[in-house]
Amino acid sequence: MSDQVLIGLYSLLAGGTVGAAGLLALRLLRHRSIAVHVTVLLVVTVAAVAAGVITVATAMFLSPHDLQVVLLTVAAAVVVSLGVGIAFGRRLAAAAVWSAQARENEQRLETGRRELVAWVSHDLRTPLAGLRAMAEALEDGVVADRYTVAEYHRRIRVETDRMTHLVDDLFELSRINAGALRLTLARVPLADVVSDALAATAPLAATRGVRLVAAESGWPVVRASEPELARVLTNLLINSVRYTPADGTVHVEAGHDQDNAWFAVSDTCGGIPAADLPRVFDVAFRGETARTPGEAGGGLGLAIVRGLVEAHGGRVAVDNITAGCRFVVRLPVGA
Incomplete structure (x- = not known):
């Protein structure tokens, strides 16, 4: 029994020393990543076991051969344990990063949903109030002269069309987000879609006094769903025209490389602030108030563009160029 107590004390002393060193290391590395913490914890655990075994083996006055066998066994166990532990630590760190990104994306999407509800509520409430006022004026006979009555009718039609477009955008975005979008792919001449x-x-x-210019050649044939591709181009053109000042130019061009067919819409809007570039395709994002025209939609047009392009297996990006910005859509050749 006394030998067992002695062995226990030797093991406790050796393991405790290593453990204390490990606690100090963890404290010094407290601001490092979770992978570093897991690795240090694993090294300390394995080192404490190895130190205890070696200390006890040495105290037992084993023969050189037996001591060598013990040391080799411990070394093998250390290598295996460290390998498995480091791999686990990396997976755990990757999972933590993924979880943090997922939470960040969820928060961003929730912010986008709140902004969308706020914008849509505003964009519906304001014209509805105007429509009600004009309808009541016409119904009560407050407005009687032909010119004013005709103007009221025109404004009612314009506001109704605008709300219809907004509802259509909401429906299209809901189909994209719900995964209910079904594409009918075919070979589509991009020149025809651009012309329309x-x-x-x-x-x-x-x-608005904006010039529309299209390249004369270089138009590829793409495999896509023509209605959705037409909507992508129309949304990009409308967005560029709205933000381009009078006497500005919106230019459309296209081409292809080894892996992708592409088309680009460039304008002379003056550029997009660098802080806004990552959010241009977010739902309900409209940019700075100074750049937002009075007839702007619900901030859904570019979000729909991204959804439709990604549904085709492609990608869309925007960059600032001289005097404006350039939207580029890339579709895989085999899309």
């Missing part, structure tokens, strides 16, 4: 999108955007561009 330019024709649809031309009235707005003419009203």
